[in-house]
């Protein structure tokens with residue numbers, strides 16, 4: 024598969040390994056193990072696995088290897104490790120890279136489970152974590168130290184869609200020799216330029232746009248071959264967070280259409296952002312791809328799109344937000360994102376419910392905030408759905 028071809032072409036053909044039957048669609052190797060012809064061959068394989076040689080599904084599997092190769096092509100990374108979920112990827116990438124005594128600097132605006140790993144788990148094992156406002160470069164400069172091993176952030180944060188300058192933070196981190204690890208779900212693998220901008224490790228919850236149809240949980244860690252095979256793989260294969268072959272097959276099929284799907288979702292998100300901007304029922308409509316976003320220039324420069332998620336801060340607090348949600352007829356009330364089906368979420372009472380009020384306020388998670396993940400429905404139907412639901416909110 025030539026790397027000079029367009030990503031859309033690579034996502035249809037890249038990484039394919041055909042069996043002796045020459046099947047068109049990728050095979051699902053639903054096998055935990057692999058047979059050796061001789062005892063000597065088994066011994067040799069445990070000593071060193073060659074290309075296309077496998078031992079046990081927790082260590083690797085042909086379908087999973089196809090997915091890893093294909094997603095690495097999309098990201099422009101040397102290698103990838105597929106995991107059971109997005110959180111298995113984040114936990115694996117962090118724990119495999121860190122040890123007691125290390126210092127981590129992370130942006131405060133993070134997915135709840137990422138905050139749990141950073142604040143609760145890593146501390147138990149002697150890793151010190153400093154949380155900062157990731158949009159303020161001075162805070163990164165002040166927080167990094169000679170013993171800082173790693174800087175971690177979401178390139179676009181959930182759910183308030185703040186954007187972090189990957190290039191500038193990477194320069195600050197690299198100046199003290201720290202590794203830059205990004206949770207890149209909201210930027211999406213289609214638009215990501217994180218490695219080119221200086222990040223060392225890029226992580227996705229494949230549950231989101233990579234599957235894109237709400238079927239399976241999965242995750243992936245991308246980086247240099249040395250980091251993926253030398254640091255991540257030994258940790259993951261011995262601790263059990265590997266992706267199942269069936270999931271890898273679903274994700275491979277997801278990659279065939281990801282370019283078409285995500286571009287269509289972004290296109291619709293832009294139309295919705297235009298349609299709701301300045302609406303009398305909203306305190307704010309947040310979309311990183313709209314000129315009203317405070318970091319619009321940074322977004323244009325580093326991602327080139329605002330992604331597939333908007334945040335709407337509805338006037339009237341929680342009661343108004345609930346009236347809005349209950350009046351939607353196309354978008355579903357749920358908590359995934361990047362799905363073919365549009366999904367609306369009330370972060371303050373669901374995904375971010377457990378955060379103390381003070382932390383919610385600091386992150387901009389107001390009682391009226393709705394996270395709206397744009398699906399593959401027609402833009403006009405979604406705009407009508409949102410405008411109608413806004414009209415149903417009682418003053």
Ligand SMILES: *Cc1c(COP(=O)(O)O)cnc(C)c1O
Pocket residue numbers: 108109110111134137177181206208209228229230231240241242
């Ligand atoms: C969903 C999500 C995760 C967790 O992924 P799972 O697949 O649910 O484990 C982590 N980070 C971000 C930004 C997410 O959106």
